[in-house]
Amino acid sequence: MATFKAIVFSSTNHVKNDGTSNIKIRVYHNEDSQYLPTQFYIPPEYLLKSGDVSQDWPEADMLNFEIGEIIQKYRRNALKLGSSKLAQMTCKDLKKYLQIVSEPDGESIDFVTFSKAVISETTKKKTAAWYDVAVNAICWFYGKEIIDVKEITSSKLNQFKKRLQESGIREKPLEPGSINNYLRALRSLFNKCKLHYNDDDLGLIRIPHDPFARLDIPEYTRKRKNIGIDEVKRIRDSSYETERENIGRDVFMMLFYLMGINATDLFNLQPPVDGRIQYERSKTNTTGNKHGFVLSIRIEPELQRLFEKYSQDGFLSVLKSRYADSYAMIKAVNQGLKKISEKHEISKVTTNWARHTWASLARNKAGVSKADIDFCLGHVSNDHKMADIYIDIDYSIFDKNNRLVLDLILDKKPDEKKSTKNHLRVAYLKNTV
Known part of the structure; x- marks a missing residue:
């Protein structure tokens, strides 16, 4: 008792x-x-x-x-x-x-309050922002800040989806990808709410329904996010009026030279060791993932010059002193890239485009295999996890394929490329000895 x-x-x-x-x-x-x-x-x-x-x-x-x-x-x-x-x-x-x-009003569970508690405890800012935008959207649709979990039904969610398709929060119809983001975030929060309040072992089922079971979430189709060789050259070779644009240009090129590294990982990089950058992708460095691996990228001469430019008082000190964190840097850089895109009359480029562009050029112009591209981008393979455990990582694959891509944007005639590449490598060796 x-x-x-x-x-x-x-x-x-x-x-x-x-x-x-x-x-x-x-x-x-x-x-x-x-x-x-x-x-x-x-x-x-x-x-x-x-x-x-x-x-x-x-x-x-x-x-x-x-x-x-x-x-x-x-x-x-x-x-x-x-x-x-x-x-x-x-x-x-x-x-x-x-x-x-024994909670007061035991039959009522405020989905918004629960969701905001989850957001406050979410360590990844990008994920927290994803949740926050979705919660704000559902509050906009319901017209209130307190939503009982019982009010979230398949019928209501289908009405919410239709409203987003027809008008959206800002009186502008949303595309399927944006609606997909809202609904997936809400589904994730709803499932967390069920996990918190239900306990099958104790026979406590306070949230028995699943409103997402009868909801058709629009498929997210990835848009083209790559530019061509000439467009990369134009970004690289142009000087701009504002400091924000020039930093946007340089950060974009650093991301590209590092085989499409994520901007967050660039901001958090540790100083190079023996002429190489080593890091583990933050996107795969999560509690549930045990199969990530360290990426090691040789610092090519083009990258070395930018590193020196932005490392006046320590490695990448210019960026780290200018921006409070990677999210502030990404926001500012993307604003600069937006202006650059408008001036060159090209698609609206963001930091993510460096990764897609590197991969596209590697496959379509440099002839790099898809398997090697996956490897260079740091993708975790669900099909080859056991092989990944037993096979030593050969980073020369990184070096060879990255150089193949970077050679595509050397602005020289074919007969001059070899001598130029040799000159760059000599400069690189001098800088890293």
């Missing part, structure tokens, strides 16, 4: 600056204790060993009544389990059960 008692902790880390400590309800069950916090705080010396608040505390009778109500609620919900099921539960399981079923 579980027992319940009000207690307070008096150790320094539990006492607030005003001298009060949270009143907790101790749950004792199967020779173990767990603690459930309450909304009440009191100086530790005013709570008696019996669990009652001392009469020396103002309004002690009312506080004792409130605490008694909480304990009775927990005891009642524990008894509902039945003695047999309760006996099989650990104290930790009982605590979790009581937390869920």
Whole structure:
């Protein structure tokens, strides 16, 4: 039989600056204790060993009544389990059960509040921003900031999708890719909400429905995000009026010279070692992924010059002192690239285009195999994970294929290319010895 008692902790880390400590309800069950916090705080010396608040505390009778109500609620919900099921539960399981079923207005779960809590705990800013935009969109559609999870139905989501297709948040119809992003983010948050509030082992199913099961999410079709050799040359060889554009040009070229490295990874690069850049893609460096690998890229002469330009007080110090983080850099660089694209009358180029452009030129112009392109881009292969474990990484494949691509934009006549390439490599060796 579980027992319940009000207690307070008096150790320094539990006492607030005003001298009060949270009143907790101790749950004792199967020779173990767990603690459930309450909304009440009191100086530790005013709570008696019996669990009652001392009469020396103002309004002690009312506080004792409130605490008694909480304990009775927990005891009642524990008894509902039945003695047999309760006996099989650990104290930790009982605590979790009581937390869920004893919440105020137990039948109501605010999806927006839950989602914002998830967003605040999401470490990847890009993912957090993805969730945030989707939550703002669903609040716009419902016309309120509190949405009970029961209100999120297949019918409502299909209406939401139709509204996005017809007008969108800014009175502009959205394309399938944008709608796909909204709905996938909401589905992810809804599934997290179900995982949090449902517990199959305890028989707690507070969210039984799946509104996304009958929702047709538009397929996301990747758009062309690459430019040709001449367009890369125009970006590289042009001088621009504003510093933002010139930095945009240089960052884009650094991304390209590093075989389409992600801009976040460029910003977070560590200084080179033995003339090489080593990093692990942040996109694959996640808790669930155990099959990522370190990429090692030789610093070619073209890249060396840009590194020197932006490393006046330490490696890439110019970028790191100018921008608070990689997201601020990406935003500014993309603004510069937008102006560059307009001046050259080409597609709106962003940092992502460097990666797609490198891959496209490698395949279509330099004749690099698709398998080698995947390898150079740091893609994790689900089909060859065991082979990846046993085969040593040969980074000369990186060096050879990257040089093949970079040679495509050497602005020389065919008979001059060989001597130019040799000259660049001599310069590279001098800079790295």
